[in-house]
Each structure stands twice: as C-alpha cells, then as structure tokens.
Amino acid sequence: MIIDNEIQSTKKIIISSLKDLINFKNLEPGDKLPSERMLSEKFNVSRGNLRDALQTLEYYGLVKSIPQSGTFVADIGIIALNGMIDDILSLPAPSFKELVEARIFLELKGVKLAAIRRTSDDLVRIENALTAYSDKVKAGEDAVQEDLLFHLAIARASGNPTLNTFMLKITPEIINNFEKHHVCDKDTAFIGIEEHNAIIQAIRENDPDAAKDAMKKHFKALYQYCYNIE
Secondary structure (H helix, E strand, O other): OHHHHHHHHHHHHHHHHHHHHHHHOOOOOOOEOOOHHHHHHHHOOOHHHHHHHHHHHHHOOOEEEEOOOEEEEOOOOHHHHHHHHHHHHHOOOOOHHHHHHHHHHHHHHHHHHHHHHOOHHHHHHHHHHHHHHHHHHHOOOOOHHHHHHHHHHHHHHOOOHHHHHHHHHHHHHHHHHHHHHOOOOHHHHHHHHHHHHHHHHHHHOOOHHHHHHHHHHHHHHHHHHHOOOO
C-alpha cells in the first residue's frame, strides 16, 4: 500500500539521520541520545515516527531505551553499528514466499523444541488455540488469526524466547498476506483441524520427530501454494 511505503520511507530517513547524528557527535557505546522532543524537532518529524524508528533500532539491539532515563547507544562499537544500520536501511520488504520460507524454517525447529520442553500450561494454551480455530472453521468463519495463534502457542512452548520473538515479528505480515491471497479455503481449513490435532498429539507425547513430520505435512500445501501464485 502507498501509505505503508510512505511510512517505511519516513522511518528509513529518520534512521539514516540518527546514524549521521551519532557519527557527527562522535557518540560512543553507552552515550545517551538527545531526547525524543529534541530529535523530533531537529529532524522535523512527528514524535510517533521518531519513536517507530528508535524502536526498530532497539529491536536490532543498536540502541537501548531505559524508562525515565532515555535512549542510549548500544555497546557494540561504532563500526559494527554503522554496518548494521546500513544493512537495515537496505532491507527490502519481504515477499510472501520469503515470509513462508522463514516461517517454515522457524516452526520446524520450534515444534521439535516444543515437544521436548513443553509444560502442562503450554499444552493448555495450544489446545485452547486449537479449539478456537476449530470452532471458527466449523462455523464457516475465517480462522486465519486463530490458526496463527495456534502456531504462536507452539513457538512459545519451544522455550526459546528468540525464536518466539521472530515468530511474533513476522506474524502480522503473514496475516495480511493470507488475507490478501485468500490462502485458506473451507476444505483446507477442515484438513487443518486434522493436521493440527496430529501436531498437538506429538507434542503431548513428547515426540520431537513425529512433531516435525506432522508440521512438515501441515505446511506442504502452503509451500506448494506459495510457489504457484506467480
């Protein structure tokens, strides 16, 4: 969308300006950035757009925000910081195929870890998510969001916060693309209930290999669809 492109362009301009400011002022790891008010006035941008850019840099570990104290340059060295910001600025928006590839890569590993590490509370969350998905499908309603909440519950059960963070990061864009491409029809949604049950059964039995096989089977149709949409 045009609005999204404008937002991304503005964010990249602000990030580039922040990089220039850090270098111009010779800020070192641990140094404090000017306040949001000062930066928004200096760059002539809204506080909301500035905050979005800072949050992006914080997500990649390049700055650290401390409540009541301010935002500080991360302790990684200026050369690495400049290189990473350049990489961020050159990142294109991911395609649907790339999102699917990343999701499959993460989930095949995550479901194995979930089968090994899951707790009883994790099982309850996964089962509740599956129930919500099944109820929507049987009612003939769109269940894309419930489907992804099921997968996010598995990512959480992996016990790996970084993997879980990556899944949370890509989920909103996946939802947008699923709705845009109308990926899930009624037939595949009903099949999804069976496949989800196979996945959760393997997790319940602490069988990582069966969990991975069930997830691969679940993703087969999505992967084929993704590479036939061009």
